[in-house]
Amino acid sequence: MPDDQEAPTPKENHQASFQGLSIEKLSYQHHGSEEVLDFDLRVEPNELVAILGPSGIGKSTLLSLIAGFENSISGAIKFEGKELNNLSPSERPITSLFQEHNLFAHLSAEENIGLGIHPGLRLTSQDKAQITQALNDVGLTGLEKRLPAELSGGQRQRVALARCLVRRRPILLLDEPFSALDQDLRKEMLKLVKDLHQNHGLLTLMVTHLKEDADAIADRIVHLT
Numbered sequence: 001m002p003d004d005q006e007a008p009t010p011k012e013n014h015q016a017s018f019q020g021l022s023i024e025k026l027s028y029q030h031h032g033s034e035e036v037l038d039f040d041l042r043v044e045p046n047e048l049v050a051i052l053g054p055s056g057i058g059k060s061t062l063l064s065l066i067a068g069f070e071n072s073i074s075g076a077i078k079f080e081g082k083e084l085n086n087l088s089p090s091e092r093p094i095t096s097l098f099q100e101h102n103l104f105a106h107l108s109a110e111e112n113i114g115l116g117i118h119p120g121l122r123l124t125s126q127d128k129a130q131i132t133q134a135l136n137d138v139g140l141t142g143l144e145k146r147l148p149a150e151l152s153g154g155q156r157q158r159v160a161l162a163r164c165l166v167r168r169r170p171i172l173l174l175d176e177p178f179s180a181l182d183q184d185l186r187k188e189m190l191k192l193v194k195d196l197h198q199n200h201g202l203l204t205l206m207v208t209h210l211k212e213d214a215d216a217i218a219d220r221i222v223h224l225t
C-alpha cells in the first residue's frame with residue numbers, strides 16, 4: 001500500500017499526539033452492583049478541571065479509576081498518548097490528595113513529606129533539599145518538626161499537598177480535599193492549589209460538590225450527569 005494511504009488524517013493525527021489525559025469510553029461496575037458507570041473526558045496538559053455532579057454520580061469513582069485504585073471493565077485511560085490501564089497506582093504518573101490526608105501520626109511534617117520520595121525514608125541530601133523546598137512551597141517553613149497532632153487541619157492538608165509535590169508526578173488528583181475546612185481556610189487552600197498547579201505545570205483534576213470552589217480556581221468545569 002502506498003505510504004500516502006497510510007498517513008493519518010489530520011484529525012486522527014491530532015488524537016494520536018494528544019499530550020493530555022484522555023478517558024475514553026471507560027465503563028466501570030462496582031463489585032456486586034448492577035449499575036454501570038460510563039466516563040469520557042479529555043483534559044489538556046496544564047489544565048485545572050473541576051468535576052461537579054450530584055452525590056453518587058461517580059465523581060470519586062472516576063478519580064479512583066484514573067489513579068488505578070479500581071479497574072474498568074472496558075475503555076482506556078491515556079496520558080501523553082500512552083495507555084495507563086495496566087499500570088499499578090505507583091507506576092502511574094499521578095499523585096492524589098483526598099479529604100483524609102492519611103498522614104502518619106508518629107512522623108513529623110518533614111518525615112511525612114519524605115514518604116512521598118522514599119517509603120523507608122532513606123533520603124539523600126538532594127531529597128532533603130526537595131522536602132525543604134516543598135515545605136516552603138506550601139507555606140510551612142519552620143514547622144517541619146511538628147507532628148500532625150501539633151498542626152491545624154489546614155496545615156495538615158498543606159503537608160499532604162507537599163507530599164504530593166515531592167512525588168514529582170505530572171497529574172494531581174484532588175477529591176474534596178478541603179471540605180472539612182471552614183470557608184476562609186478553604187479559599188486559602190484553593191488559592192494554594194491554583195498556585196502549585198501553575199508553578200509546577202500540573203494537570204489537575206479536582207472533585208468538589210461546591211460550585212463556588214470550582215468557580216474560584218478551575219479553568220473548566222465538567223458536570224457529570
Ligand SMILES: Nc1ncnc2c1ncn2[C@@H]1O[C@H](COP(=O)(O)OP(=O)(O)OP(=O)(O)O)[C@@H](O)[C@H]1O
Pocket residue numbers: 030031032033035053054055056057058059060061062209
Ligand atoms: N464499594 C462500592 N460498592 C458498590 N457500589 C459503590 C461502592 N462505592 C460507590 N458505589 C456506588 O457507585 C456510585 C458512585 O459513587 P461515587 O462515590 O463515585 O459517587 P460521588 O459522585 O463521588 O458521590 P459523593 O458526591 O456523594 O461523594 C454510587 O451509586 C455509589 O453508591
